[in-house]
Amino acid sequence: MKEAVVIFGKTARPGEVKTRLCPPLQAEEAALLYDAFARDVFELVARYRDEEEASGNRRVKVVLAWDGEESDRLAVFATRELGFEFVGQDGGDLGARLRRIANWCRQKGAESMMILGTDSPTLSMEHLQTARLWLERCDVVFGPAFDGGYYLIGLGESRAELPLPEEVVFDGIEWSTREVMEQSWRIARRQGLLCELLGYWYDIDTFEDLKRARFHLFEYLASREPLVGQHTRSILRSQSLTGLGDEE
DSSP states (O other), X not given: OOEEEEEEEEOXXXXXXXXXXTTTSOHHHHHHHHHHHHHHHHHXXXXXXXXXXXXXXXXXXXXXXXXXXXXXXXXXXXXXXXXXXXXXXXXXXXXXXXXXXXXXXXXXXXXXXXXXXXXXXXXXXXXXXXXXXXXXXXXXXXXXXXXXXXXXXXXXXXXXXXOOGGGTTTSSOOTTSTTHHHHHHHHHHHTTOOEEEOOOBOOOOSHHHHHHHHHHIIIIIHHHOTTTTHHXXXXXXXXXXXXXXXXX
């Protein structure tokens, strides 16, 4: 393994995922959307892996870091249909889990890695390809989100005079706040790590985010990036989700 792409996700249980969409959505509707978001991210990463390996650029290992059982429907889709490797997240706060999975990837031979979640189903191949190019020159690459967090973090190769990025960049962060991106950047820079930013993008956490994403999917991406967000677009087209039906 030369490069790892890690997706953090969890079981789509009603009442435990996308809770900030409720209300107006029902818990079952939010879980249905989470399922679609995750499938879109899974398929994007699978396409990235396949294109990179087909071009001979590098070997890419995709890892599903899962909060739940390997027998979960989404986990089965990722591992059996798309060929991802399953690793449990285990306990601790988000920083501890991120560091643990990053260390596991290093032990398996990853020279660099990208980590992303399942909240941004409208990400495109360009986001991943650009992050990979920056990792050839930088220690840490952030994909900043408009909510103050980040939708992607890339960790570069080790340099003898500096700590591994994952050993410092996940410590001392006030997770789930608007300070995550800024704090992460400052910590990395204080350690002498060379950092770069991708373009800002959005997660879908709130109902307002969902409405903006619907416009983006149907009015822009449908013709320009038809492979992006297909599962999310299908759910939004086929389901009369609470609070959205009167805006069609």
